Amino acid sequence: MTELPATRPRRVRLxxxxxxxxxxxxxxxxxxxxxxxxxxxxxASPPEFASTFTKIAPSGYVDMSLEVANPxxxxxxxxxxxxxxxxxxxxxxxxxxxxxxxxxxxxxxLMPGADIDFVRVEGADQDLVEDVTLEEVRSRPVGVPPADxxxxxxxLDAEGRELEYDAEAVAARLDNPNDVPVRVRIVLLVLAAxxxxxxxxxxxxxxxxxxxxxxxxxxxxxxxxxxxxxxRRQGYVNFVSLRPVFGP
Numbered sequence: 013m014t015e016l017p018a019t020r021p022r023r024v025r026l027x028x029x030x031x032x033x034x035x036x037x038x039x040x041x042x043x044x045x046x047x048x049x050x051x052x053x054x055x056a057s058p059p060e061f062a063s064t065f066t067k068i069a070p071s072g073y074v075d076m077s078l079e080v081a082n083p084x085x086x087x088x089x090x091x092x093x094x095x096x097x098x099x100x101x102x103x104x105x106x107x108x109x110x111x112x113x114x115x116x117x118x119x120x121x122l123m124p125g126a127d128i129d130f131v132r133v134e135g136a137d138q139d140l141v142e143d144v145t146l147e148e149v150r151s152r153p154v155g156v157p158p159a160d161x162x163x164x165x166x167x168l169d170a171e172g173r174e175l176e177y178d179a180e181a182v183a184a185r186l187d188n189p190n191d192v193p194v195r196v197r198i199v200l201l202v203l204a205a206x207x208x209x210x211x212x213x214x215x216x217x218x219x220x221x222x223x224x225x226x227x228x229x230x231x232x233x234x235x236x237x238x239x240x241x242x243x244r245r246q247g248y249v250n251f252v253s254l255r256p257v258f259g260p
Contacts (some may be wrong), residue, residue: 059083061090061122063146065131074203074253075211078129078144080115080124084151087158087191089118089260092149098125099142107135109144112201115259116146118252121195121258123158154260157192162191163225165198165256168232176234178254179247182240185232186256188225196223197259200239203251215250218242222259238256 046130064079082088094116096107113120115129165172175181188194193204202216220239225231235243246252 026253058149059151061092061146061149061151063144064146067142068209071083074130076131076133076213078111078115078131078146079128080122080129080146082124082127084123084153085158087124087154087156087258088122088151090116090121090122090155091118091151092103092116093147094131095145095147096138096141097143097145098137098140104135104137104140107133107137107141108151109133113197113199113213114256116164120197121154121156121260123258124158125260130214142152159188159190159192159194159258161195162185163196163256163258165254168252177247178183179243181235181243181254183228183232183234184209184220184254186223186225187230188228190228193224193226195224195259196232197224197257199255199257200242201253201255202242203253207251212251216242216246221255 025188040221060083062081062083064081066077066079067075069075069077078094081089092097094109094111095230096104096109098104109131111117112130113130116121120127120129126188131144133144161202164187166185168183168185169180170182172183184198188196188199198220200216200218201214203212204215218239220235221233222232222255223231243252
C-alpha cells in the first residue's frame, strides 16, 4: 500500500461531493478484452485477478482501498464489475461502487504483482458494506514493458522545496526508478474529513495530466490553475493528495 501522512479531523463542512459514479462499460459483442474464451472459440483459463478490500486502514494509510493482484508477467488493462457486499458476503444491489483511478474500466495499467485503487460506495445500504469484490474480469495485454517499481511523486512549493502535504503544491516531480519508459497519470484525490469509525471516502477525483517519463529519469510538472484552486480550497477542509497512476 502507498503510505500517506495521517489525516487530522477538521471542523469545516465538506464543500464538494463525489462526481457521478461511472457505469461499467459492457457493450454486447465487444471483444476488445479477453474473456473466458479465446477468440479462436476454444475454452480458455483466463488469469485470476484476485482482489482484497480494506474498509478502514491503519493510521497513515488511505481507507477504502482495493488491491488487485496481476498474476501475469506483463502489463495489462482490465474491465470488470465492482460489487458491494455485506458482512455475510451477500451482494448489496442498491449500493453503487466506483473506483478513483478506473481500474475496472481499463483506465489503469496493472503491472505484475499488486496494484492499488480506491473505491467509493453510495446508496441506501452503504453503511452495510463490509467488502467490495472485483468480478467478471476481462483483461488484455498492453504493449509496454512492465515496470518493476512504482513511480514516486513528490510535490514542490514555488521555490522547488519538497512538501509534506500537497495543499500548497505548485508543481509535482515524478521519479521513474525503472529501466523502462513509463506513462503516468497524475490524479488528484480529495478525501472527506475523517470521522471516527467511518471510512474516509473520496469526494472528488480529477485527472490532472498524463506524462511520459524516460527510463531512470525524472520530470517536473507545473500544476494548472484548476488543480491549484482545488488544492487550496479543499486542502484545509478535507485531505488532498496527488497520486501517480500507470496509464494506458
